[in-house]
Amino acid sequence: MQLDTAKMLAKIKNTQWALADIDWDAPGAELVTGDPELYAKLKVFMADLMWIEHVGARAFAAMAKKAPDDTLAEIYRYFHAEEQRHANVEMALMKRWGMLEGDADNPILPEPNINLRLVIDWLDTYSDEMPIEVLGSVIPSLEIALDGALCKFLLDTVQDPVCHAAFEKINEDEARHLGVGFHMLEVMGHGKLHQLLVKAAGNLLNPKLIIGIAAYLPLLNRMRDNLVKLGLKEERLYEAMNKYKRIGGRTEQGRRNPWFQIISHQSAMVVDRKSFYHVPVDALVRLTDFYPRRLLKATPTWVKGLTWKTAA
Amino acid sequence: MTQYLDKAPDAGRRSRKAADPSAVKVVEVVIVGAGFAGLGSAIQLRKAGITDIAIVERGTEVGGTWRDNQYPGAACDIPSNLYSFSFAQNPAWSRGYSGSREILGYIKGLARDHDLLPLIRFEHNVEALDFDGGEGVWTVTLTGREPIKARSVVMAQGPLSNAGFPNIRGIESFTGKKIHSARWDHSYDFTGKRVAVIGTGASAVQIIPELVKVADKVKVFQRTPGWVLPRLDFQSPEWAKTLFAKLPVSQTAVREAMYWIHESMALGMIWNTPMTRALEMLGNRFREAQVKDAWLRRQLTPDFKIGCKRVLMTNDYYPALQKPNCELISWPIANLSEKGIRSVEGIEHQVDCIVFATGFEVSKNGTPFPVHGLGGRDLNAEWAGGAQAYKSVQVSGYPNLYFTFGPNSGPGHNSALVYMESQIAYIVRSIGKRAAANLKYIDVRADAQKAFNVDIQKRLAKTNWNSGCKSWYLSADGFNSTMFPGFATQFARQMANFRERDYRMV
CATH class of the missing domain: 3.50.50.60 (FAD/NAD(P)-binding domain)
Structure with a gap:
């Protein structure tokens, strides 16, 4: 899949939207607030979703510094901001549904779960140092698996028309993010195979990356557990993960990217509930519950940039 | 005058x-x-x-x-x-x-x-x-x-x-005050106003510290952060003024010394040499010393070689950005609207005045x-x-x-x-x-x-x-x-x- 990045950038610039474009006071909120069971489930779900968008935003910020050319750097600069916009929209939906704690004008941000906190910590410390091959291959997987599946679940579950209007816009952005993501996945499959393999093996030995993997894998399993608790069929998540393998593996370049292969195999193990993979990873999920909070770094200030307000 | x-x-x-062109002076x-x-x-x-x-x-x-x-x-x-x-x-x-x-x-x-x-x-x-x-x-x-x-x-x-206003989407729709740095409107009172500054180049880094002193809120929209080095500014002592006036050769000597100090800078700024790295290190240390927050520091870190663009010489810019009434916004600008600037993170930053420090x-x-x-x-x-x-x-x-x-x-x-x-x-x-x-x-x-x-x-x-x-x-x-x-x-x-x-x- 060859992508004309200059055209893509122009398209991104031409299709910008703002929170103010959505009528947050339109009727329909009662479809959520009037259903106590749905409300309680959604409250947890929305907080996770918002944090995942926000984590994705930080990964795009790292990509903007590593992009191979100015056009892609600018695209990632936009994507970083767009993911922040999505998180802002999700926070605004929570505000609409009365899910934010604190007083009305200064609500308190919902706390991210421990696995998200660990990923935020890792991203803040190491993401700018990670090789482009790793970030560029993980981002489409994160987008398609978590973001894609979560959004689908939300729209299947919630009937509020404002939520649907907002996600129509978000999904248009996400389609472009995926388009560029898979383009990068293929770009990184160019070159001599043995060189790609040696480079990937070298990166895999990087302790900083190992810590990142140790933070990321339990997050995936935790999200799966949370989703199941909320009533999402596991298959939905697995369908989304298979999509990564299907789209990323369409071209030879995509398949030659060792990171695509690693992530695809890891996805296959995630999907297979009988795989041994889940023994250590589920153990890690339980272990992280005991992770001492005092070892976490202070919340980075980029986390505090989220807002539900249309105007500042 | x-x-x-x-x-x-x-x-x-x-x-x-004068019908005959040769007759024109x-x-x-x-x-x-x-x-x-x-x-x-x-x-x-x-x-x-x-x-x-x-x-x-x-x-x-x-x-x-x-x-x-x-x-x-x-x-x-x-x-x-x-x-x-x-x-x-x-x-x-x-x-x-x-x-x-x-x-x-x-x-x-x-x-x-x-x-x-x-x-x-x-x-x-x-x-x-x-x-x-x-x-x-x-x-x-x-x-x-x-x-x-x-x-x-x-x-x-x-x-x-x-100097002209840049070609930003929706610039005509903004109903507040627009000022270009090179065509300053001295009649406009910034006291208590919400101000946006677009641009973080040589003019902007001089304007922002002054605006922060009087405006209610200053939002700085940055596209590319530049290299900032300290400026060794000082008030001229009276004795130096007297000396220069009475003995012009002393001022010429000072001028010569400054000339050669600046000439030596060419080694780091014009070409990529070990001195380029030394100047970049100075810039990095200066940023670390002046900017406490890691994320803000990241936003202000240039991703090009020093000298590639004009180096900004200022001691006041970083401290001004960290004042409670100032905010650095590095999100791209989507468009200008009636009341302010909409950036790509989806928020409309409403302001009374936009200062365009966007160059020439x-x-x-x-x-x-x-x-x-x-x-x-x-x-x-x-x-x-x-x-x-x-x-x-x-x-x-x-x-x-x-x-x-x-x-x-x-x-x-x-x-x-x-x-x-x-x-x-x-x-x-x-x-x-x-x-x-x-x-x-x-x-x-x-x-x-x-x-x-x-x-x-x-x-x-x-x-x-x-x-x-x-x-x-x-x-x-x-x-x-x-x-x-x-x-x-x-x-x-x-x-x-x-x-x-x-x-x-x-």
């Missing part, structure tokens, strides 16, 4: 009556612009005995860039002892780096002390220049006035003289007005692919026409006035030669100009400016027609050598 106002009606009637030299370059040229031409000079100035005051750039905090980022003419030193500079008002005062002093005001025709806006090869005369067409004929023309209109329209691919040379050739068309000249001052096919700060004369590490003095000396020499030999014109040979440009572009390819960042030094397609790839000393040597064989003398 006394101003020479043109006696246009009389002059106009006289020239209209031909001025020896017309200088376009009464800023540093224009006034400096006039002073040196007069010293060389060329006194028949007319300076045409579109404004109503002298000063050029320094007359226009009077925004709060405006100052020069080169020490004043070096950012002044060597032949007109000022012992009374109040600070190491003087503000724009003091620099403007110095320029007005130049005009007054050298009795230049009678030469200046204010409110004379040049619309076109046309050369008559048969007569060897330039016609200077003016807006709403009779044209002036001249043997030679010195273009001293300045590369940073045209530098003429990289053209001239500010049509210039027609021998046989009606059009300089704009010739420069469409990138401006080229011979030693920055002359262009083949455009005889007796001289540029100050023409193509490839820009300094990145030293005082612009040092470069300007070399250019002026060259121009005076060339004009003097023509007059002394009573030549019709002096024109650079096309092959000499071509050889010069091949060499200069080869040298530019090795510089930090051409190392990959986007800057106003480069045209949209990456051609560098602005900067001189070398030391000021090399530029001076280039300009000191007048090679007659490179010219056609007619």
Whole structure:
């Protein structure tokens, strides 16, 4: 899949939207607030979703510094901001549904779960140092698996028309993010195979990356557990993960990217509930519950940039 | 200030009556612009005995860039002892780096002390220049006035003289106050206002600390963070002023020392050397010392080599950004709306006023007005692919026409006035030669100009400016027609050598 990045950038610039474009006071909120069971489930779900968008935003910020050319750097600069916009929209939906704690004008941000906190910590410390091959291959997987599946679940579950209007816009952005993501996945499959393999093996030995993997894998399993608790069929998540393998593996370049292969195999193990993979990873999920909070770094200030307000 | 106002009606009637073109008085030299370059040229031409000079100035005051750039905090980022003419030193500079008002005062002093005001025709806006090869005369067409004929023309209109609002989506829809840094509206009171500043270049880093002092809220919209180095500013002690006044040679010595310190900077700023890394390390340490928050520091960290764009010299910018009423926004701008700026993170930043510190329209691919040379050739068309000249001052096919700060004369590490003095000396020499030999014109040979440009572009390819960042030094397609790839000393040597064989003398 060859992508004309200059055209893509122009398209991104031409299709910008703002929170103010959505009528947050339109009727329909009662479809959520009037259903106590749905409300309680959604409250947890929305907080996770918002944090995942926000984590994705930080990964795009790292990509903007590593992009191979100015056009892609600018695209990632936009994507970083767009993911922040999505998180802002999700926070605004929570505000609409009365899910934010604190007083009305200064609500308190919902706390991210421990696995998200660990990923935020890792991203803040190491993401700018990670090789482009790793970030560029993980981002489409994160987008398609978590973001894609979560959004689908939300729209299947919630009937509020404002939520649907907002996600129509978000999904248009996400389609472009995926388009560029898979383009990068293929770009990184160019070159001599043995060189790609040696480079990937070298990166895999990087302790900083190992810590990142140790933070990321339990997050995936935790999200799966949370989703199941909320009533999402596991298959939905697995369908989304298979999509990564299907789209990323369409071209030879995509398949030659060792990171695509690693992530695809890891996805296959995630999907297979009988795989041994889940023994250590589920153990890690339980272990992280005991992770001492005092070892976490202070919340980075980029986390505090989220807002539900249309105007500042 | 006394101003020479043109006696246009009389002059106009006289020239209209003159049916025979040869009867119209031909001025020896017309200088376009009464800023540093224009006034400096006039002073040196007069010293060389060329006194028949007319300076045409579109404004109503002298000063050029320094007359226009009077925004709060405006100052020069080169020490004043070096950012002044060597032949007109000022012992009374109040600070190491003087503000724009003091620099403007110095320029007005130049005009007054050298009795230049009678030469200046204010409110004379040049619309076109046309050369008559048969007569060897330039016609200077003016807006709403009779044209002036001249043997030679010195273009001293300045590369940073045209400022305009940038082409941002929805700019017309914003109903609040819009101010361009180079056209400051002193009547607007920022006290208690919500202000957005677009741009974080040389002007912005001077404006922001001043706005933060009075405005209710300042939001700074950044696209690309620049390298910031500390500025060693200080108030000039009285004893130094007295010493400089009584013993000018002491000021010359200080000036020389500053000159060589700046020259040494070229090693790190122009070329990629270990000193580049040392300067970058200084920039990084300075940022770490001044900016406490890691994320803000990341937002302010440049991703290009130091010197690739203009280095920002300021001690006040980083602290201002961290004041409670200031916020740095590095999200891209989506568009301007009725009430403010919508950035891509989806939020509308509502403000009372937007300050555009977005720079100037530098003429990289053209001239500010049509210039027609021998046989009606059009300089704009010739420069469409990138401006080229011979030693920055002359262009083949455009005889007796001289540029100050023409193509490839820009300094990145030293005082612009040092470069300007070399250019002026060259121009005076060339004009003097023509007059002394009573030549019709002096024109650079096309092959000499071509050889010069091949060499200069080869040298530019090795510089930090051409190392990959986007800057106003480069045209949209990456051609560098602005900067001189070398030391000021090399530029001076280039300009000191007048090679007659490179010219056609007619």
